[in-house]
Amino acid sequence: MRIYAHRGASKDAPENTLKAFCLAFSQHADGIEFDVYQHENGIIVFHDRTLRRRANAEGYLLETPWSTLQTLDIGDGERIPTLNETLGVVPTNKWCNIEIKHLVDVKRWVNDVKAALSQSQIAIEHVLVSSFNHHWLKAITDLWPEVKIGALSASYELDCTASAKALNAYSVNIALDAVDKTFVQTVLSEGFNVYVYTVDEPKDMEMLAQWGVTGIFTNVPELAKRVMAKRASAKDAVSDKS
Incomplete structure (x- = not known):
């Protein structure tokens, strides 16, 4: 099970800082997930529309000049990173999930991401682009069919692979509160991968691994890797006895 x-x-x-990303890889995460906004000065990595929670400042992210954003402390002296800076700390053979929070110019966004990737060590095969806005994803895949698409949802739809089919997606990325074993079996049987967010409890990690999900998004990658290692050791022990 892949650990993001x-x-x-x-x-x-x-969250969403170079310190958090580098720490994740030192904890042997398989990949990182991060949020991006298309700011007038480029693609920046941030989760909220406003600056209050992360920077203890007033105002909206997209209404604030990049020169000002660069000065903000978002914890432990960390600054808001750009997409280029973020991709620059991803090691070879690791994965990244880019979740789009804001997008205006799809063509410029695709060109900017391609340019950032060309300066990084990441293979396009290890990039997953997701969003709750499936119109954006459709526009991206029309321009860039090579990129993997994650159909992001917080709902267990009546047809749980409809969006994935419409987007020719790689995966369905579903909320932990919405997923069950039947959902996982259905999505996998129809040829899509399943990623589940946000999974921080060992019991849930074990359950999802048993169901065969492709991967999880977790705030505690070190714990998740330990849980999966323990699970693998237990399976090996059972195999040796048989």
Whole structure:
């Protein structure tokens, strides 16, 4: 089961910062998940529409000049990173899930992401683009069919693969509160991967692994890797006895 660090190792470091991303990889996460906004000065990594929670400042992210955003402390002296800076700390053979929070110019967004990837060590095969706005995802895949798409949802739809089919998606990314075993079996049987967010409890990690999900998004990647290692050891022990 693939372990993505949700906004980096966000239990141990400020979310969506280079510190959180580097820590996640030092904890052996398979990949990182992070949120992006298309600011007038480029793609920046941040979760909220406003600055209050993360920067203890007033105002909206997109209404604030980049020169000002660069000065804000979002925890432990960390600054808001750009997409280029974020991709620059992802090691070879690791994954990243780019969740889009704001997008205006799809063509410019695709070109900017491609340019950032060309300067990083990441293979396009290890990039997953997701959003709750499936119109954005459709526009992206029309321009960039090579990129993997994650159909993000917080709902267990009556037809749980309809969006994935419409987007020719790689995966369905579903909320933990909405998923069950039947959902996982249905999505996998129809040829899509299943990722579940946000999974921080060992019991839930074990359950999802038993169901065969492709991966999880977690704030505690170190714990998740330990749980999966313990599970693998237990299976090996049973196999040796048989």
